[in-house]
Amino acid sequence: MIGAEIEHLIKLLARLPGYGPRSARRAALSLLKNRESLMQPLSQALAIAADVIVECPLCHNLDTVSPCSVCANPARDLGQICVVEDISDLWAVEKTGAYKGYYHVLGGTLSALDGVTPDDLSIPHLVSRAAAPAVHEVIVALSATIDGQTTAHYLSESLRMADVTVTQLAHGVPIGGQIDYMDDGTLSTALKSRKAV
Amino acid sequence: MIGAEIEHLIKLLARLPGYGPRSARRAALSLLKNRESLMQPLSQALAIAADVIVECPLCHNLDTVSPCSVCANPARDLGQICVVEDISDLWAVEKTGAYKGYYHVLGGTLSALDGVTPDDLSIPHLVSRAAAPAVHEVIVALSATIDGQTTAHYLSESLRMADVTVTQLAHGVPIGGQIDYMDDGTLSTALKSRKAV
Numbered sequence: 001m002i003g004a005e006i007e008h009l010i011k012l013l014a015r016l017p018g019y020g021p022r023s024a025r026r027a028a029l030s031l032l033k034n035r036e037s038l039m040q041p042l043s044q045a046l047a048i049a050a051d052v053i054v055e056c057p058l059c060h061n062l063d064t065v066s067p068c069s070v071c072a073n074p075a076r077d078l079g080q081i082c083v084v085e086d087i088s089d090l091w092a093v094e095k096t097g098a099y100k101g102y103y104h105v106l107g108g109t110l111s112a113l114d115g116v117t118p119d120d121l122s123i124p125h126l127v128s129r130a131a132a133p134a135v136h137e138v139i140v141a142l143s144a145t146i147d148g149q150t151t152a153h154y155l156s157e158s159l160r161m162a163d164v165t166v167t168q169l170a171h172g173v174p175i176g177g178q179i180d181y182m183d184d185g186t187l188s189t190a191l192k193s194r195k196a197v
Numbered sequence: 198m199i200g201a202e203i204e205h206l207i208k209l210l211a212r213l214p215g216y217g218p219r220s221a222r223r224a225a226l227s228l229l230k231n232r233e234s235l236m237q238p239l240s241q242a243l244a245i246a247a248d249v250i251v252e253c254p255l256c257h258n259l260d261t262v263s264p265c266s267v268c269a270n271p272a273r274d275l276g277q278i279c280v281v282e283d284i285s286d287l288w289a290v291e292k293t294g295a296y297k298g299y300y301h302v303l304g305g306t307l308s309a310l311d312g313v314t315p316d317d318l319s320i321p322h323l324v325s326r327a328a329a330p331a332v333h334e335v336i337v338a339l340s341a342t343i344d345g346q347t348t349a350h351y352l353s354e355s356l357r358m359a360d361v362t363v364t365q366l367a368h369g370v371p372i373g374g375q376i377d378y379m380d381d382g383t384l385s386t387a388l389k390s391r392k393a394v
Contacts, residue, residue: 053202
């Protein structure tokens with residue numbers, strides 16, 4: 001017989017990505033055991049973040065300020081917009097430190113199976129942003145999946161009228177990747193896109 | 198550039214069991230996307246649980262009432278105490294519905310490697326509880342590991358003076374287990390403890 005409060009907590013924890021009923025029980029117990037060092041801080045961090053985080057009206061990123069700290073940074077390159085599927089992808093690109101332009105979060109990819117149409121994504125907004133005179137390149141950083149590539153193709157069509165170059169991430173063998181573990185698609189793409197050493 | 202509030206949240210989430218920096222980022226994003234349905238309820242559930250949960254002075258279980266709802270239940274069998282390592286084990290035994298006695302949470306197992314001595318566990322408390330006239334059986338439900346079995350052996354020695362039978366969980370092939378996947382130790386124990394059909 002577990003207390004109703006713990007049961008409720010376990011049920012909520014089980015809805016976190018990667019958690020199920022069993023791991024949520026484990027997490028609840030670990031939280032209860034680290035009440036002061038983890039449980040109370042986490043509760044406060046959740047409440048604060050839920051309270052102050054807003055969606056950026058420009059790039060659809062999430063931040064405590066609006067527009068977000070990337071869009072509000074005047075030191076960044078006005079000429080580039082990097083299109084990503086989700087905020088986690090924005091975080092991943094940002095973490096590399098290799099990109100200094102602005103972003104645009106689509107909120108998903110086109111998908112015939114899941115019934116995601118261009119109207120469900122922030123594509124019209126991207127087209128109007130790309131029409132700004134300062135923008136000269138739109139970098140499509142979408143996953144190398146069927147849906148990602150379909151969306152990339154649709155984007156390049158949509159941006160035909162805007163005076164921008166549409167580029168996409170290079171495909172090839174990942175750094176540290178072993179040739180004999182690569183799939184045929186990756187290897188043949190890497191072969192076709194080979195570069196002079 | 199991720200907001201400081203989100204960074205802080207990710208750092209706390211990364212300390213949950215089974216989470217690392219990457220999965221914590223995913224969890225933070227999923228929380229931010231389900232602000233009303235998951236993030237705020239979870240924050241409240243954590244705060245409430247951290248506030249009301251207390252350790253039972255009798256069995257060391259965690260509950261909202263003290264003594265815990267198991268110890269406070271007069272319908273349970275006074276004659277049996279089930280010794281478990283941790284509260285998660287208590288929850289696991291309780292979920293089976295097969296046990297109607299009381300519990301005693303040790304808070305760990307003896308371990309020469311980790312330097313856990315009998316004084317670190319609630320063994321003296323167990324011995325005094327087992328000395329009560331009503332108690333006739335102590336069921337040792339510890340893991341079938343070296344440390345678990347060492348602790349079980351130590352417990353049976355410690356309880357020699359109390360007028361109780363010390364039993365432990367049966368070892369053998371788990372329900373649904375396939376013979377050819379069992380390790381030698383399990384199979385030989387199951388053979389030695391074979392029963393008439």
